[in-house]
Every structure is written in C-alpha cells, then in structure tokens.
Amino acid sequence: MTEGVVLSVNDLSVNFGGLKALNGVNFELRKGEVLGLIGPNGAGKTTVFNALCGLVTPDSGSLSLNGKEIKWPKPYKLAKLKIARTLQGVGLFPDLTVYDNVMIGASKFAESGLMRAAFGTNHKDEKRLKERAQAALERVYVGAVADRRADTLAYPDTKRVSIARALVAEPEILLLDEPAGGLGPQDIEWLNSLINNL
Structure with missing residues (x-):
C-alpha cells in the first residue's frame, strides 16, 4: 500500500447502454487530504460518487480501502466502511425537522440496529444519537434551526444540514x-473553511 492512502480507485469504467460515462478513472485519496473532481x-x-456508494455498478475497475481491495460497496454498507456522502x-x-434529517445519518451508532434506530430507539441509543446530531448541527452553524422543517430553510442552510447529516x-x-x-x-468561504478544518 502506498503510505497514507485510504481510498484507491483503479480503472473505473461505467457504461449506461451505449454511453461510456466513465472510462478508466484512477485516483488515490490520502488520509487528511482534500481531493476534488473537476469537470x-x-x-x-x-457517476464516480455513485459507483463508490453502490448506486451504479461499475463495468470494470477495482476499489481499495486502506490498502485492502474490496468489492464495490452497497449503499447500506457505507457507514460500516466509514464513508459518508452528500447528494x-x-x-x-422536506417534511422532517432539520434535527430528524440529521438523526438519520446518526443511525449507525444505535446499538439496537438500523431498523430500531430509524423507528424507535432505546433510551441509551436515543440520548447518544441526539448528542451526535446536535453536535453536527452546531458544527455547521444550524443548531438554532434544529426544530424547523427542512422545507422551510433557505437553500444555503439545506446544504449545511446535508453536510451535518454526513458528518454525524x-x-x-x-x-x-x-x-x-x-x-x-x-457561504462558499464558510464551506472552504469547514472542509479545511475537517
């Protein structure tokens, strides 16, 4: 393994019928690095993100996490692999509160399982989930709107909530x-500062 590489994508190709969406994509991500895909x-x-998150199936290519080659993940396995994504x-x-939207991202911490985390937790799990969700909201400066419905927020705040849901x-x-x-x-200046301090 190359020193410090946490994610390695090799020869990733994805086709949609006759359309070649990705052709031989290669990159490595090192611990603590910010890597941008530009185009x-x-x-x-x-499509690269969708392949990494199991939303599309690659036609070819390999994926390694921390030097170990793995199968392309399914979406429900991302939290276990310590991968999170914004869309x-x-x-x-839209009908859920900001807080509940973020709680969905915290469900991996519930000891009693995903279904229980989504539809009702025991007291110990609930307290821990709430603490993590509130901390994530505070980190992106939207803690004050935690009880508002997501569809009442200004667009920049919805982006912040989306990031909080991933960070939790x-x-x-x-x-x-x-x-x-x-x-x-x-907001872009704030986002750059957040990313650089992760």
Whole structure:
C-alpha cells in the first residue's frame, strides 16, 4: 500500500447502454487530504460518487480501502466502511425537522440496529444519537434551526444540514457532491473553511 492512502480507485469504467460515462478513472485519496473532481456538467463526477456508494455498478475497475481491495460497496454498507456522502441535490426529507434529517445519518451508532434506530430507539441509543446530531448541527452553524422543517430553510442552510447529516456518522471518507453549487460567496468561504478544518 502506498503510505497514507485510504481510498484507491483503479480503472473505473461505467457504461449506461451505449454511453461510456466513465472510462478508466484512477485516483488515490490520502488520509487528511482534500481531493476534488473537476469537470464540466456531464463529465461523470457524480457517476464516480455513485459507483463508490453502490448506486451504479461499475463495468470494470477495482476499489481499495486502506490498502485492502474490496468489492464495490452497497449503499447500506457505507457507514460500516466509514464513508459518508452528500447528494448533489441536497436530499433532505422536506417534511422532517432539520434535527430528524440529521438523526438519520446518526443511525449507525444505535446499538439496537438500523431498523430500531430509524423507528424507535432505546433510551441509551436515543440520548447518544441526539448528542451526535446536535453536535453536527452546531458544527455547521444550524443548531438554532434544529426544530424547523427542512422545507422551510433557505437553500444555503439545506446544504449545511446535508453536510451535518454526513458528518454525524463520523466518516473517515466524506464525499461532497457539488457542495458549493448554488451558494453565494460568503457561504462558499464558510464551506472552504469547514472542509479545511475537517
């Protein structure tokens, strides 16, 4: 293993019918590194994330985590692999509160299992989940709106909540899909500061 490499993608290719969305993508991510995928719309950046998160099946390529080659993961295994992701389109549940949206990301910490975490936790799990969710919200400066419904927030705040939901899982690898999309200069400055301090 190359020293400090936590994620290695080799020769990743994805086809959608006759369209070659990705062709031989290679990159490595080292511990503590910020790595950006840059390209025009339609270049395949989100498709790379979708392959890493099990939302599309690669036609070829290999994936290694911490020097160990693994199968391309299924979405439900991401938390166990210590990978979290935000979505390009934010992906919040509009009818839920900000707090509940973030609690969904904390479910991996419930000792009593995912279903119990999603639909009712024991007191010990609930307390721990609430603490993690509140800490994540405070970290991205939206703790004050925790009780509001997600669909009442301004767009920059929805981006912050999406990041809090990913951070609450305490990932070793955080995938941010177009995190600055639709944000103004002040929010982009805040986002850069957050990313640099992770």
